[in-house]
Amino acid sequence: MSDFWSFYIIAIVVLNLVGCAFLLFANLRMTPEETRSETTGHSFDGIQERNQPLPRWWLYLFVLTLLFSVVYLVLYPGLGRFGGLLNWSSVSQWQEEVAWVNKQTEPLFEQFAKVPIEELHAYPETRDVGGRLFANNCALCHGSDARGAKGYPNLTDDDWLYGGSAEAILTSIRDGRHGQMPPMAAAVGGTDQAVRDMALYVQSLSRPAIKDKPEVAASVERAAPRFAVCAACHGQDARGNQALGAPNLTDGVWLHGARLEDIETTIREGRSSRMPPHESVLSEERLHVLAAYVYGLSQP
């Protein structure tokens, strides 16, 4: 701040205080003639306005506010460039707050970092600390209860796209994942019927009962040999491949929905789901606690 603006601000602030003090004390004293009379001379409908000085305690409150502002201006910034004896600023206050919290939490996180994820998940602190980290960073996609949404996997069940080991979970969170399935309509025959046949086939893997209908059974039969093109990723037995994030299609757990239309959409348009990496936004210690939290969600 330049000298001019500093002086300008000081001048206004001081003028303001002096002005307030002047107004206060100038209005305290009354003229002899006013003091003599009991009323101000105002009369409304015969009601007389009495002439009383301010109560003393009220006056002292005024004086107190003036004193307060003087003390404040000495301690805190307010007079131009003069930063106050306490050297306070909103940024320094923030830095102190952050440093104070870090001092409390760093040792905790360091302690957690030494405990393997497979043990840490059972600590009650993991539920508290991990739960907050999860609410803040993950709930928008995976849900506040971690049960996921369409296209965002449920993290509380035992069904994993990329594996449920501590290492796999940590990798998912730290480095992110990108599950890609190309559009497969052409590969299954190209026609709407072919896509429908394949969708029914996929559905029948977890719900064999639908094959009781003869027309469904016929569809499934037509599609079965074509599943070879899917097996490259989903496996011969359709139980998925965690290296690719290709889901198990036999377990009745659906990432993109259980309805026939959802499965058809997947086959026709393919899917591309991204779990963003969190390495740059969360420290290694926090990732560790989060992984333990997620690991614990599916433990009995």
Next chain:
Amino acid sequence: MANHHAVIEKNIGLMIVLILVAVSFGGLAEIVPLFWQKATTEPISTLRPYSALEMAGRDVYIREGCHVCHTQMVRPLRAETERFGDYTVAGEDVWEHPFLWGSKRTGPDLDRVGLRPITEQWHREHLRDPRALVPESNMPAYPWLQHATVDWSTMARTLKVFQQQFGVPYSDQDIEAQMAKVGGEWADATEEDALVAYLLSLGQARREQRP
């Protein structure tokens, strides 16, 4: 002292003038000097002007009243910087006309939302139906944005106004390049495309740099 205040009390014009003088002190000391301070008038070095697409998204943001529920102002308080990212500095907003700081947080602050690990896909799904992703959300759905194409008719003028009236350093070539994209790859962009581009741009000036 004589009853001088009676003079003021009996002259409403004089009273108005004196009241205005009295209340102006705060503004004179706290606001006026800011117009001449570097910290409030100079952009931070990493700031870059909005692209035409982001500008169009910003217009949608204003039209739909997103700023009524979302702030774009992270205060220097630990709870906020922990959740949203670095606190906002004045130099980030010198090209904001009007600024969109907001005053009420029904939803989270968005000043750093472009730095959060949130995918474009999520933004689109969330705008179409927030409750499909966040069942507890009370944010309105904006499903029509994906079908409405951006009205580009005023964009050339908008960029000129920002350049000439607000001092945003678009060069004439910049504006030409932006308008070429408006006529080309962005010609059929939807309002959702524009809004998501705008959301993803928020906070980018602070990706690496802390002032």
